[in-house]
Amino acid sequence: MLDSLPEVWNIETLVQLGLLGLAATLALLGSFSITRWPQLNYSPFISPQVTEVYQQVVKPYDGLLRLVISLFIADLLLLLISHNGELRLIEIPLGLTVAITGSWLGNRLFKQFFDVYLLDAAIKSGRQLNSELLILSKFIANSLIVVIAIIVFAQTHQINILGLVASLGIGGLAVAFAAQKTLEQLLGGIVIYLDRPFVADDYIGLPDGTFGRVESIGLRSTKIRTSGKGTLVVVPNSSLTQVSIENFTGAKKVMALIYLNFYQPISSEDRAFIKQVIMESSTDIFGIDTQSTEVSFRDLVGKNELVKTQAQIIFFILGSGEVSMDLRRQLLYMASQNITQKLEEYGIKFHIEEPTIYVDSPITI
Template sequence: MLDAFPEGVIVDPGFQFFLLAISGAIAFLAGYFIPKMIQPAIAIAVSEKAGDTYSKIVDPYRSLIGIVIALGITDISWLIIPSPNDLWFEIVEIPLSLTLAIAATWLASRLFSNFFDVYLLDAALRKGRKTNSELLILGKYIANAAFIFVAIVIFAQAHQINILGILASLGIGGLAVAFAAQKTLEQLLGGIVLYVDRPFSVDDYIGLPDGTFGRIESIGLRSTKIRSSGKGTLIIVPNSSLTQVTIENFTGAKKVMAILYLNLHQVIPSEERALIRQTIVNSTDDIFGIDSRNTDVAFRDRKNGGENITQVQITFFILGSGDVSMDLRRQLLDLATQSITQQLRGYGIEFDIEESTIYVDSPITI
């Protein structure tokens, strides 16, 4: 641990209290003012664009940044100011340090999530390759797991906890448990694989190679319960078996229709209509989970306030999957819509978006 005073030096409790009070005041002021000063400082010292980037990604979590700064200064103060009572020191400092680790990990996770939504999705879309939403979600999970792992290691090192020894002991004990409960662990690992891979979710209708067809009632750590269609019986299948067979998810075949209306400022001739249609269709070719083959672009002439205009109705089809993946695909579709807007205006085609994108569920009939 940090030690700013020579060993054996006894600090008067009153003076110690005074130092802690000063450090607490500094922590409060720093946590309040520093987050407000960072964005203008970056804009002046680096560039206006860097300041805008900071305002989009970091500034929404200004309060959390202030809390982390205040906790960090307070924790450092407890480490460098000697305490006459080691028990009192441990009672206060360890929970304080643990709170700091949790807050810093949560902040890192939120910042990465915001960066992911604002920039990484857009970068993935602009690469011109198929954008797999499942891999993007997996990358998000891995990043969050890395933040947690780093926080645990730093906390352990700061408090002289031999984490490697603990892991080694757990490893030896884990081998003994693994041999004793091999089947149970296999089923538990199967449950983890199903949770990460998400081939189905509760209330999905699935079919298995042995002829089993029914609705998922629950997904447990060891087994999955399927309500059989027709008989109505409850089938309990070990998770380890489900990870080794082909699963046909009928509910996953549903589509969500995303409908967008563009009001062009004038009647558009057929040549420009072909350009608009091609631009719209090409915008979703590289998004995995968007059925670009069924993207429909319909034109119709209408009157708007006495003027003749052309209205474009765009219908996208988002292929069904897990709720998280569906939300991510909607975000990708929103980015594609922004790309369409920029391209059409780059061609000199002026229009207004009549309203926000409308999402309509179109489930498959079973």
């Protein structure tokens, strides 16, 4: 019977068509995975810890994860049958889509794991927390996910990425020797754009006495309008990356107000103990000005003339950017949870008034 089939419809062709149909089916199922796939319950076979991690980290992106898996299997099947020909025109865009979507999903999953578990573990470790180091670790992990996706895509499509990088490196060396000073200034501009020690309209001071407003940041130089004289100073970016820069605008100080409402009057001894717990809970958070932390108590008369005590806590959060400030707010929130846990262990009942109030506090120049 197989001998009666046309030559073009041989066994290999039929297998390829079957795999192509399976790939199309998986891609179609993946496109409807967010709402159509059944919710499977593996709890009898998985430990509670793994189940909790799944619920906290993976569950919010469950539909997207299934979509990526379906598209990945479909792309893998296409790779097996699309050695050449028109199927390559379908497989390459699909593979690129899988790489981009997969890396984005990986970044989202890591962010969820970072926010839910790593920050809490850092708080409970009892060591001083450097929020800038946490941000750097987060950036490195996200970059590593993207690099892995690029390498996997290149290797599966016979792209010699290592050879490409090496050839670019040899050509780059020749250009570097020819324009060393210019490249040094250009790299300085890139460093300033990435590190962002200042932005346009910031007031900065340099070690040579230059003080003024940043008018523009170019690839080779930065223009500063000096205060008083009003002259324009052009500074090479390579010089700015090697000196200490005092940024008067970028410094931020936010006052966080937290209210603890106790269910009964608090004695002076308990007030001293509560203040000690609060101060110790915020000492290890880098970016909290612990010397400016204030704790005050007052008695409130409620219904039926019942006297209750309220504690007002003022934290001062120092930061240099929105990402840093947001992360330190998260750390402060976890510190407040530790305060709650420690006080409840000693039988002190209260609740934290929501929400926490944040007020911008100017820094005196």
